[in-house]
Amino acid sequence: MKYFDQQVWPLTQKKWFMRLLPFFVVAAVYGQTVGFDFVNYDDNVNVYANSLLVGEFLGVFAQVWSAPYEGLYVPLTYSLWALLVKISALLPYADYPQNPHLFHGANIFVHGVNTVALTALLRRLLRDEWAALGGALLFALHPVQVESVAWVSSMKDLLMGFFSLLALWHFVLFAQRDDSMNRSLRYALGLIFFGAALLAKPSAVVAPLLAAVIGFYVLRLRPKELVIMLAPWVVMALPVVLITKMAQPETQAIFIPPLWQRLVVAGDAVTFYAGKLVFPWTLVPDYGRTPQFVVAQGLSYLTGVLPWLVVATVLWRSRSPWVLCGVALFVVAILPVSGILPFSYQAMSTVADRYLYLAMLGPAWLVGQLLLKFKGRRRTWWIFAVVLIVFVVRTLVQLPPWRDSMLFNTFVLKENPKSWTAATNLGVVTMDRGNISEAIALYERAIALNPGYVTAYYNLGVVRARMNENDLAAWAYHKAIETGPYFFMSYNNLCNLYLAMGRGNDAVAIFQQAVRVFVDPKVDPDLAKGINIGGQSKAAADNTSRALLYNIAGRFTLEMNQLDASIGYLVRATSLDPGLAEAFNSLGNVYVEAREGEKALAAYLRTIELIPDAAEPYNNLCLLYNSLNRSVEAVAACQQAIARNAGYADAYFNLGNAYFALGQDQESASAYQKTLALQTSHVWAAFYAAEVAERLNKRQEAIALYRQAIKIDPAFAAAYLNLSRALLRSGKREEAVRMYQQAKDLGEHDVMMEGILIR
Numbered sequence: 001m002k003y004f005d006q007q008v009w010p011l012t013q014k015k016w017f018m019r020l021l022p023f024f025v026v027a028a029v030y031g032q033t034v035g036f037d038f039v040n041y042d043d044n045v046n047v048y049a050n051s052l053l054v055g056e057f058l059g060v061f062a063q064v065w066s067a068p069y070e071g072l073y074v075p076l077t078y079s080l081w082a083l084l085v086k087i088s089a090l091l092p093y094a095d096y097p098q099n100p101h102l103f104h105g106a107n108i109f110v111h112g113v114n115t116v117a118l119t120a121l122l123r124r125l126l127r128d129e130w131a132a133l134g135g136a137l138l139f140a141l142h143p144v145q146v147e148s149v150a151w152v153s154s155m156k157d158l159l160m161g162f163f164s165l166l167a168l169w170h171f172v173l174f175a176q177r178d179d180s181m182n183r184s185l186r187y188a189l190g191l192i193f194f195g196a197a198l199l200a201k202p203s204a205v206v207a208p209l210l211a212a213v214i215g216f217y218v219l220r221l222r223p224k225e226l227v228i229m230l231a232p233w234v235v236m237a238l239p240v241v242l243i244t245k246m247a248q249p250e251t252q253a254i255f256i257p258p259l260w261q262r263l264v265v266a267g268d269a270v271t272f273y274a275g276k277l278v279f280p281w282t283l284v285p286d287y288g289r290t291p292q293f294v295v296a297q298g299l300s301y302l303t304g305v306l307p308w309l310v311v312a313t314v315l316w317r318s319r320s321p322w323v324l325c326g327v328a329l330f331v332v333a334i335l336p337v338s339g340i341l342p343f344s345y346q347a348m349s350t351v352a353d354r355y356l357y358l359a360m361l362g363p364a365w366l367v368g369q370l371l372l373k374f375k376g377r378r379r380t381w382w383i384f385a386v387v388l389i390v391f392v393v394r395t396l397v398q399l400p401p402w403r404d405s406m407l408f409n410t411f412v413l414k415e416n417p418k419s420w421t422a423a424t425n426l427g428v429v430t431m432d433r434g435n436i437s438e439a440i441a442l443y444e445r446a447i448a449l450n451p452g453y454v455t456a457y458y459n460l461g462v463v464r465a466r467m468n469e470n471d472l473a474a475w476a477y478h479k480a481i482e483t484g485p486y487f488f489m490s491y492n493n494l495c496n497l498y499l500a501m502g503r504g505n506d507a508v509a510i511f512q513q514a515v516r517v518f519v520d521p522k523v524d525p526d527l528a529k530g531i532n533i534g535g536q537s538k539a540a541a542d543n544t545s546r547a548l549l550y551n552i553a554g555r556f557t558l559e560m561n562q563l564d565a566s567i568g569y570l571v572r573a574t575s576l577d578p579g580l581a582e583a584f585n586s587l588g589n590v591y592v593e594a595r596e597g598e599k600a601l602a603a604y605l606r607t608i609e610l611i612p613d614a615a616e617p618y619n620n621l622c623l624l625y626n627s628l629n630r631s632v633e634a635v636a637a638c639q640q641a642i643a644r645n646a647g648y649a650d651a652y653f654n655l656g657n658a659y660f661a662l663g664q665d666q667e668s669a670s671a672y673q674k675t676l677a678l679q680t681s682h683v684w685a686a687f688y689a690a691e692v693a694e695r696l697n698k699r700q701e702a703i704a705l706y707r708q709a710i711k712i713d714p715a716f717a718a719a720y721l722n723l724s725r726a727l728l729r730s731g732k733r734e735e736a737v738r739m740y741q742q743a744k745d746l747g748e749h750d751v752m753m754e755g756i757l758i759r
Contacts, residue, residue, distance in 0.1 A: 018129055022119050023112035026140050029392060030111065030399070033104045033150045037404040040425045041285065042153040045070055046081070048098045051544060051579030053078070053085045054610060059578060063543065068247035071344060073240070076199040077156045080106070103152045110158040111149045115140040117165040118361070122368050124172055125218055131375065134384060135368030139360045143280035143394040147353040150402035151285075156201040157357040163197035164207045164358055166190075171211045175219050175229070187229075194233055202244040203358075208233040209332045210361065217325035255292045256342045264304030265294045265339035269351050270331060271303040276353070277363055280394050284415040285408075286422060287349045291339060294350065307331075322369040330362025348421060405429045420449040424456045431463050439463050454484025461493060470501050481513075488518060488545040495552050504559070511552055518545055526569070527553060547577035551586055558590050566590045581610040585617055588624070597628050615645035622654045626661065634658035649679035656688060668692050676708075683712040687719055694726060702726050717748035725753065733757070 038048045047053065052069060053060055064078035084106055088099035115136050122132035139145070148154045170190030173179050179186070197204035208230045215221040215229070257265065268289070276283065294300045314327050337343060339350040367384070374380035401411035406429050412422035427442030440463055446456035461476035477494035480487060491514035498507035519527045527549055550573035557566040567590050573583035588603035601624060607617040618641035625634035638655035641648055656671030672689035675682050690705030706723035709716055720743035727736035737757050743749065 018133065019116065019119070022115040022133065022136050022140060025137060026112035026115050027108060029141055029395060030108045030149050032399060033108065033402065034101050036100065036104050036150065036402055038098075038100045038103070038152055039402060039408040040405040040428055041151070041408060041421070043151070046153045047085075047103060048100070050081075051577055051581075051610075053082045053098070054579030056578075057082060057086055067542070068243065069542065071247050072156075072202070073243045073247055074156055074199065074201055076196060077159050077201065080155065080159065100152070103155075104150075107149050107152060107155055107158060110155065110162055111140065111145070114158065114161050114165060117162065117169065118364060121165060121169050121172065122364065124169070124176075125214070125365075126368050126372055128368075128372050128375070131368045131372040134371045135364035135366075137388060138367045138391075139364040141388065141392050141395055142277070142360060142363070143283055143391055143398050144276055144353045144356050145360065146283065146395055146398040146402070147285055148357045150399055151354070154354050154357075157354050160197050160201035160204045161358050163193045163200055164204050164210070167193040167197060167207055168211055168214065171229070172214065172219065175215055175221060191232055191236065195236055198237060198240040202240050203336050203355075205237045205241060206333050206336060206358070208237065209335075210329060210358075213325055213328040213332060217321040217328070255290065255346075257291050257295055261295050262291070262340050262342075263308070264301055265291050265350055266335075267304035267307045268294050268300050269334065269338045270307040272351050273330075273334065273356060273359070274307070276356075280391065282415060283353055283398055284412055285352070286412050286416055286419040287351050288416050288418050289349045289351050291346055291350060294339075323366070326362045326366035326369070328362070329365055330359050333359035333361065418449055420446040420453050420456065423449065424453070424459060427456075427459060427463075431459075431466075436463060436467060452483050454480050454487045454490070457483060458487065458490050458493070461490070461497075465493070465497055470497060473497055474501075485517060488514065488548065491517075492545075492548045492552065496555075499555060499559075507552075508556070511549070511556070514549060519549065524549075526572075543576045544580065547573040547580045547583055550576065551580065551583040554583075554586055554590065558586075558593065561593075563590060563594045567594065579610055581607050581614070581617075584610065585620065588617075588620060592620075592624060592627070597624065600624050613644060615641040615648050615651065618644065619648065619651045619654060622651065622658065626654060626657050629661070631658045631661040635662070647678055649675050649682060649685075652678065653682060653685050656685070656692075660688065660692065665692050665695050669696065681712050683709050683716060683719075686712060687716070687722075690719075690722065690726075699726055699730055703730065715746060717743050717746035720746065721748045721750060721753070724757075728753075728756070 038044070044050075052063055060082040061079055064082065065075040067073075069078065081103075084102055085098050088102045091099045091102060118139055119132050119136035122135045123129060126132050126135075148157045167190050170186050170193060173181070174183055174186040174190060177183070194204070194207050197207055211230055211233070212226050215226045216223070221229075256262075272287075272289065294304065311327060311331060314324060318324055334355055337345075337350075337352075337355045339346065345352065371380065371384060401407050405425065409422045409426035409429060412419050413426060416422070423442045423446040427439040427446070430442065431439035440460065443456050443460040443463065446453055447460070450456070457476050457480035461473045461480060464470075464473035464476055474494060474497060477490050477497065480490035481494070484490065491510055495507045495510045495514070498504070498510060515527055524546060527546075550569045554566045554569035554573065557563075557569060567587070570583055570587040570590060573580060574587060577583065584603045584607040588600045588607065591597070591600035591603060601621070604617055604621045604624060608614075608621070611617065618637050622634045622637035622641060625631070625637055635655060635658045638651050638658060641651035642655065645651065652671045652675040656668045656675065659665075659668035659671060669689060669692045672685045672692065675685035676689065679685070686705050686709035690702045690709065693699075693702035693705060703723065703726045706719050706726060709719040710723065713719070720739050724736045724739035724743060727733075727739060740749075740753060740757055744754075
């Protein structure tokens, strides 16, 4: 390596440069992802649509540390995301309150730091700068790492890798006994970092086994020493394992084959991963290799048994501890997600690229050893350089599909046409872009691929409701409840749909069904009141689900004009989930009914803060300002609503009312006419437009508009009365008399008008 050190790259003689080089390489290769958006492949659940991360940081911090979320207890990761949310609020040009560019930059940073940490660990074990660098670069740049770096949600894997590497570093230094730090402190630091890794992602439970492999094969420690050293690590891992098992509910039903077949599934996973390490082509986030798929393939029994035979042969025949170490590091790291023990993601696939993040320690170690053993052979280094360049090119090719949700899901469906998740997620994207028919086709495709996929039914219900196909929407929500009875949002949306349809009894029935499934009467006795739950609930509702139930209860009691009870329910909802915009919106509506304007104003402003792109809260704010005679502010609020939804008829109507109050008749008339253009059956828009036309001395236009109002509502007494006046002013006395008689028959009369007409 003297040639490289002195002739090619004099900078390599600088220790600082060699230490930071891996980080700069990572930044150069993955830097393009900083410009990427989020993808709706769990980024919505974890980050950009996660109400858990919205609110005061200390409150968010308390929530993520107090309970699991979405089946995982990863409070350290969520704490980091919450911090990034707060920082992103200070940055411009984000498509969401959460700036995707900041989150992608954080992923690159952590991966770069991990590569630097791994370089240091390998340098310590190999005692060679260049061999350590080579192994670390393979770890950093191999195409299988793209998913972990380019996917925001995979920060769990990156953070777990970071703390696991620090734990292994301190374990190695403790075991080697040749550094200046107090050994007890060194051991304590290793234990603390292992605990942090567990809190970043529970799959860090393999870290003690990785430490044992390194200790046995590299550091030559006796098994007894390893047991003594690592027993506290195992004890620390037990609570996390228990919490994780409890957090993954039985509702995430997957096919669980017998143990001998699970060994085949695990072996097949090892073979699959080994193939992707050597030939990293056709890498896709959803491989669809479920346990059912594997056991149904005859070839899988060969691929499932072969790796165990290979591992056994290596253990028996190999005389090279470094080979055993590399193989063991790789296999041990993937054990928790190999399929021997069932886990929830197996409903989609047993294998995923991100599961290899920490397992890449094994290949990195093997490459470092090979480079060390052939250190003096320049050809070896050139071969390694060529292979690394090929891998970098593949990595660069693999990155662009992660740019946004449309590219991502299209790519996944192209590589795996049977991916029901990609079909569903692509349906969400097309629906957001206004292509409703294509969205429906994609949801139906997902259902055909997996008739038990609750999310596809749920999304189909959402799009049907958006199209006002309420009966079809109700059917889809019922199917979602039938296939996934523990998916709360199906109950929530169906209940709200029935309320909108005026089917109050059906809404109550769905609400009661949700309470029976989700509510613990000891925790939420108000919700359980009068409902026969039959003991403890079957599923523990998270705070957001509980808040939504309180929100529905608040709406029910508002319908029954029980304002105090409604306010109580809705205040409880907002305290359970301070990021639940619809609860604040409902609370504002109740305060309006209770004539508590300032409280209503605060609730609506909070709603707007949470969902600034939504039109309805601005329209509600406009209504409130109109009721408070704050017409200038009402105009501004309605204009904001219209800017967010140009087809919002009610917002134009309320804007017309605000202009009317300000005496700006031309603007008021224009707003009412726009309302009628969008909603021809809006009787009050026609009526008020007629009144404005009279103020503008457009009598014939006013007469036509009064007639339009009467056509919409033939029992509209005030319209008959005003039409009678307008006709009289136009000299059409006979018709004016008839219209007045109609008004009088409907209960509307004017003594002065009557005197004029009968004169």
